[in-house]
Amino acid sequence: MKLVVDTMGGDLGSGVIVEGILDFLKQNPNVEIIAVGRKEDLTALEGKCRIIHAPDIVPMEAGALEVMRLRNSSMMVALKLLKDEQLDGIISCGSTGGFLAASTITLKLITGVKRAALVAPFPTYIKGKKVVILDIGANNENSPEELHQFAVMGRLYSQSVFGVKEPQVFLLSNGTEEGKGSPEVKEAQKLLKDFPGYQGNIEARVALDGRADVIVTDGFTGNVFLKGTEGIAKFMSSLMKKAFKKNFWTKLGYLHVRKGIKEIAETMDYKSTGGAMLLGLNGVVVKAHGSSDAYSFKCALDVAKKLAENKVIDKIKEGMSNV
Amino acid sequence: MKLVVDTMGGDLGSGVIVEGILDFLKQNPNVEIIAVGRKEDLTALEGKCRIIHAPDIVPMEAGALEVMRLRNSSMMVALKLLKDEQLDGIISCGSTGGFLAASTITLKLITGVKRAALVAPFPTYIKGKKVVILDIGANNENSPEELHQFAVMGRLYSQSVFGVKEPQVFLLSNGTEEGKGSPEVKEAQKLLKDFPGYQGNIEARVALDGRADVIVTDGFTGNVFLKGTEGIAKFMSSLMKKAFKKNFWTKLGYLHVRKGIKEIAETMDYKSTGGAMLLGLNGVVVKAHGSSDAYSFKCALDVAKKLAENKVIDKIKEGMSNV
Numbered sequence: 001m002k003l004v005v006d007t008m009g010g011d012l013g014s015g016v017i018v019e020g021i022l023d024f025l026k027q028n029p030n031v032e033i034i035a036v037g038r039k040e041d042l043t044a045l046e047g048k049c050r051i052i053h054a055p056d057i058v059p060m061e062a063g064a065l066e067v068m069r070l071r072n073s074s075m076m077v078a079l080k081l082l083k084d085e086q087l088d089g090i091i092s093c094g095s096t097g098g099f100l101a102a103s104t105i106t107l108k109l110i111t112g113v114k115r116a117a118l119v120a121p122f123p124t125y126i127k128g129k130k131v132v133i134l135d136i137g138a139n140n141e142n143s144p145e146e147l148h149q150f151a152v153m154g155r156l157y158s159q160s161v162f163g164v165k166e167p168q169v170f171l172l173s174n175g176t177e178e179g180k181g182s183p184e185v186k187e188a189q190k191l192l193k194d195f196p197g198y199q200g201n202i203e204a205r206v207a208l209d210g211r212a213d214v215i216v217t218d219g220f221t222g223n224v225f226l227k228g229t230e231g232i233a234k235f236m237s238s239l240m241k242k243a244f245k246k247n248f249w250t251k252l253g254y255l256h257v258r259k260g261i262k263e264i265a266e267t268m269d270y271k272s273t274g275g276a277m278l279l280g281l282n283g284v285v286v287k288a289h290g291s292s293d294a295y296s297f298k299c300a301l302d303v304a305k306k307l308a309e310n311k312v313i314d315k316i317k318e319g320m321s322n323v
Numbered sequence: 324m325k326l327v328v329d330t331m332g333g334d335l336g337s338g339v340i341v342e343g344i345l346d347f348l349k350q351n352p353n354v355e356i357i358a359v360g361r362k363e364d365l366t367a368l369e370g371k372c373r374i375i376h377a378p379d380i381v382p383m384e385a386g387a388l389e390v391m392r393l394r395n396s397s398m399m400v401a402l403k404l405l406k407d408e409q410l411d412g413i414i415s416c417g418s419t420g421g422f423l424a425a426s427t428i429t430l431k432l433i434t435g436v437k438r439a440a441l442v443a444p445f446p447t448y449i450k451g452k453k454v455v456i457l458d459i460g461a462n463n464e465n466s467p468e469e470l471h472q473f474a475v476m477g478r479l480y481s482q483s484v485f486g487v488k489e490p491q492v493f494l495l496s497n498g499t500e501e502g503k504g505s506p507e508v509k510e511a512q513k514l515l516k517d518f519p520g521y522q523g524n525i526e527a528r529v530a531l532d533g534r535a536d537v538i539v540t541d542g543f544t545g546n547v548f549l550k551g552t553e554g555i556a557k558f559m560s561s562l563m564k565k566a567f568k569k570n571f572w573t574k575l576g577y578l579h580v581r582k583g584i585k586e587i588a589e590t591m592d593y594k595s596t597g598g599a600m601l602l603g604l605n606g607v608v609v610k611a612h613g614s615s616d617a618y619s620f621k622c623a624l625d626v627a628k629k630l631a632e633n634k635v636i637d638k639i640k641e642g643m644s645n646v
Binding site for chain 1: 448460463464495496497503504505506508509526527528529530531532540542543544546547548549550551552553554555556558559561563
């Protein structure tokens with residue numbers, strides 16, 4: 001297996017990416033990593049990876065056109081390598097918009113797929129169980145047909161990455177009753193009527209309670225849900241820390257629940273999910289968090305490996321040809 | 324001032340509603356309350372309120388047509404009283420859909436208003452500061468023009484209820500840059516360009532950090548945001564409780580941070596906001612939470628009083644005639 005890594009564009013610099021790669025290689029000595037970036041930043045990888053020099057960096061705010069013009073950027077060079085050498089996957093923590101545009105143009109959409117979707121597993125109330133939500137931000141709007149395709153791709157993702165045999169698939173809506181929802185959601189309900197594992201609408205209130213394996217939503221709503229969730233989790237954590245810092249006794253109290261609080265933080269930690277995948281493209285394309293640290297980037301590599309091993313792309317191609 | 328109360332339809336029965344009314348009257352002896360419901364449930368209010376007997380209850384799941392047929396229901400009788408006697412406001416904790424339909428048909432929309440919006444103040448990271456978000460669930464979709472109207476009504480609500488002189492108004496979107504958003508949001512950006520206090524897009528991640536006084540969104544997205552937020556807050560609270568219950572030492576720890584944890588719960592407590600108002604109708608229409616307890620129902624009465632005192636309806640009428 002060969003994975004190509006764009007080592008630039010992360011908020012914390014190439015150092016943490018290099019560290020993440022080394023951690024990954026320790027556990028996966030049989031995987032070949034091709035590291036693309038400024039070669040002077042990648043000396044720690046010498047002898048362990050193929051290193052490709054690409055001096056330019058894609059700025060975080062870069063639009064599609066700007067990315068395409070940056071031919072010597074680590075992102076563009078890595079994408080071209082993936083395509084030319086038919087590698088098994090690419091991982092980058094660069095700008096989402098730029099990465100989406102560049103990979104769509106370079107790799108093309110799978111035949112029949114109308115739009116790529118950004119998909120990420122979320123933590124649930126059930127320890128260890130994740131729920132796959134898509135689209136969480138590749139699109140600004142989605143048609144009922146696109147929502148139906150997201151269900152197809154999300155189901156295959158859940159089966160391949162989490163080994164769920166018969167994923168329970170829901171549509172995110174503003175009420176559980178049939179007929180509740182935006183016009184697109186209402187239409188999608190009809191298209192999904194006989195879809196395997198389809199359970200109807202789900203409300204945001206219980207989206208993470210563990211009943212769902214896959215939740216389908218348009219990219220606008222999914223993004224609001226993702227970011228709203230992150231915002232509240234952060235807010236409550238900071239309130240909690242404040243509560244413990246009040247005085248000597250509360251600090252003493254903290255010593256006793258420290259472990260429990262750490263577990264909460266880990267449950268809510270989106271980093272451990274290893275970033276999001278761009279589903280629908282001819283290739284395993286993993287978008288790691290912009291603020292990835294070494295651990296979280298290693299998790300992103302794990303996700304890419306798992307997706308490649310399980311031939312998710314072939315399965316989606318097959319799935320799409322049957323729709 | 325005269326407020327009419329639908330005392331039925333709450334999850335906890337009429338008892339807590341009666342209690343809420345008595346608490347409210349203690350603080351507001353000059354307000355006249357007209358209590359509508361089964362008179363045998365309202366004996367504690369005798370001599371303190373006008374009591375109107377209405378034996379039927381609107382079921383939680385009732386649709387618009389069913390509500391309209393239930394002419395002897397406490398909700399319909401209360402709405403008719405509001406209209407016929409030109410009372411200052413109505414409060415109910417019955418079904419949102421039913422209440423919306425019944426009050427729209429009975430009271431009619433303010434001239435120029437295309438759609439009523441459900442509006443509620445959310446807690447923010449800044450202690451005591453609330454942000455007004457609308458629509459959070461009256462509609463399944465909204466046009467750019469409707470979003471613009473929500474901005475008008477939300478601004479007047481923020482000024483009247485919270486005394487904010489120049490409310491900072493944002494559009495909820497999937498990115499802060501202009502041009503980011505669903506097609507409706509992008510159009511609304513243009514309509515709001517010169518709107519007083521308009522600050523552009525806001526992401527869900529920072530929606531509650533206190534920078535915004537008013538956040539405008541369509542009813543579908545707003546509902547997903549509201550419920551997602553509630554879900555995560557509940558989830559984290561339960562994780563926290565679990566952490567404290569682990570053993571003797573963690574229980575001891577809890578004693579020390581109990582006050583802080585209570586403060587967190589209060590900050591995140593949507594009950595203290597007193598429920599949501601249906602904005603855009605010819606009358607002060609307050610929807611209390613279905614699961615209202617006495618305190619939360621008393622808060623809903625406070626909101627209705629404040630809205631009536633500040634002549635929000637007149638201001639919206641004036642505001643709409645200037646659009």
